[in-house]
Amino acid sequence: MNKNTAEKYITNYAVSDDEIDNAEKIINELQAEIPNYASKGHGPFLAAIYDKNGKLIVKCANTVKNMLCSNNHAEINAIKEAQQIFKTYDLSGLDLSLYITSEPCMMCIGAIMWSGLKSVYYGVPSKKVEEITGFDEGFKQDWLEEFKKRGIKVCGNIAAEAGEKALKKYIDEGNDIYKPAR
Numbered sequence: 001m002n003k004n005t006a007e008k009y010i011t012n013y014a015v016s017d018d019e020i021d022n023a024e025k026i027i028n029e030l031q032a033e034i035p036n037y038a039s040k041g042h043g044p045f046l047a048a049i050y051d052k053n054g055k056l057i058v059k060c061a062n063t064v065k066n067m068l069c070s071n072n073h074a075e076i077n078a079i080k081e082a083q084q085i086f087k088t089y090d091l092s093g094l095d096l097s098l099y100i101t102s103e104p105c106m107m108c109i110g111a112i113m114w115s116g117l118k119s120v121y122y123g124v125p126s127k128k129v130e131e132i133t134g135f136d137e138g139f140k141q142d143w144l145e146e147f148k149k150r151g152i153k154v155c156g157n158i159a160a161e162a163g164e165k166a167l168k169k170y171i172d173e174g175n176d177i178y179k180p181a182r
């Protein structure tokens with residue numbers, strides 16, 4: 001089966017089967033690590049940045065609860081670390097890819113846009129994240145199309161089943177839904 005043609009994936013470009021296989025492997029590994037991080041006080045989201053040769057640059061979890069900062073989503077933590085490693089605020093010359101256990105929220109979409117990252121692969125779509133956890137992922141109209149205009153490739157719904165299980169486990173274990181009161 002050509003995975004490209006499967007409607008399973010949400011994408012803004014012609015993603016190759018090799019890319020999907022690689023992203024599936026990485027995101028599955030990240031999903032499997034969520035319970036471990038959650039047990040140490042992290043939120044149930046992980047992000048990793050890889051270079052074009054498949055070398056891991058950084059891997060970060062969400063640290064909103066344990067670092068007491070609502071900005072500390074996994075994606076933002078990973079972007080900040082990568083920029084420190086490469087000593088630049090503009091990662092665009094490095095052809096880096098971001099792998100995330102769930103779709104980026106509205107804040108992280110902004111952070112990704114400003115970072116110079118070239119590709120984004122994500123697991124659980126926001127709608128599912130909201131259904132399972134009660135987090136508010138924000139309003140993100142046509143973000144895949146907007147990223148396409150800016151030359152940023154996106155492919156989502158990768159290893160999403162494993163991600164949904166990890167999020168359910170997070171909730172079932174009584175972990176915090178850290179969000180502002182409304």
Ligand SMILES: [Zn+2]
Binds near residue numbers: 075104107
């Ligand atoms: Zn976020």
